[in-house]
Amino acid sequence: MAEKEQIITRLANNLAEIITEDELRQRLASGDTLTHYIGFEISGYVHIGQGIMSALVMKDLTDLGVKCTVWLADWHTWINGKLDGNKTTAARIGQGYFTEAMKACFHAVGGDPDKLEFRLASEWYQKNAYQYLELEKLIEKNTSLSRMQRSISIMGKEEGSEIDFASLTYPAMQVADIYYQNIDIVHAAMDQRKAHVIMRDVAEKIAPGKPKPVALHHPLIASLDGQNKMSKSRPDSAVFIHDSEEEISRKVKKAFAEPCKTAGNPILNWTRHLLFWNREESQFEVMNEKEGGKKSFASYEELEDAYAAGSVHPADLKTAVTKELIEVLTPVRRHFAKPTITAKKAELDKVLQAR
Secondary structure, eight states, X not given: OHHHHHHHHHHHHHSSEEETHHHHHHHHHTOOOOEEEEEEOOOSOOBTTTHHHHHHHHHHHHHTTOEEEEEEOHHHHHHTTOTTSOHHHHHHHIIIIIHXXXXXXXXXXXXXXXXXXXXXXXXXXXXXXXXXXXHHHHHXXXXXXXXXXXXXXXXXXXXXXXXXXXXXXXXXXXXXXHHHTTOSEEEEEGGGHHHHHHHHHTHHHHXXXXXXXXXXXXXXXXXXXXSSBOOTTSGGGOOBTTOOHHHHHHHHHHSOOOTTOOTTOHHHHHIIIIISSSOOSSOEEEEOTTTOOEEEESSHHHHHHHHHHTSSOHHHHHHHHHHHHHHHTHHHHHHHTSHHHHHHHHHHHHHHHTO
């Protein structure tokens, strides 16, 4: 029980938001086998803000006995015009490269990939297309047009921008995916919050008498320039999970990091959310390359205070973060070095190069 409480507390402390923590605790205490879902568009290479961040949450949930599911959203990918705009391509890359990428990330954080279930949306829609359509329409009937328009930000689009009508149905489809699979715990990055709030608001209409799905939102991982979140469409904004050691070092070295300033600092952002997520015994060590010696930190707060005070130099912090990221991602690089997995990445390479 102590270990279970430790994991729940870690989730509560590290996630950006839980809607709601009390409901999560009640569901976990019920003894029921709970189901989790996180959905992804298949839109490019997986970066650490997507792969490692999601895997850390799923590792904690599987340790709590939750059945975790990765939803390969090929229809959403098609609607949002990603890859080559073809559902077949999205499905192939999703079941190939993307599945292997998420398995490798889960293994890298100490999880057993066999405990994850990967579901291709188009295959699941075919199981009972009528039920899915009815769910989607019921959600649309209970959500205003203006709210759907506000919610298209989950696609990376701005409210008021020129979009096709299919894009307006995207939020409703995302909510329908959840109820169609009978999910207990819904998980995504914080930028997907609007869809999950709709999901909870329509719960009584969709599944009367049943507990509302709990929503877990992990933090957005900052881009290298500190201005936005990491983006697959801007390669130099992100560290990809299969980047070489040299590429990781190059990217971290050029990342924005002003001395003594903690706000808008991507290096501190990554350290807090990725490297200190479940750090329990080992300390975070920063070497002073100019004067020699090292500083050890048992908590992120200690590190941030030292950085703000100027006792940790940005270059030294970057060196420490580079070392740890290389170590964390070693299992991923090894996985993608296997010929069969390399071939799956080559398929995505070809699609991206042809755009």
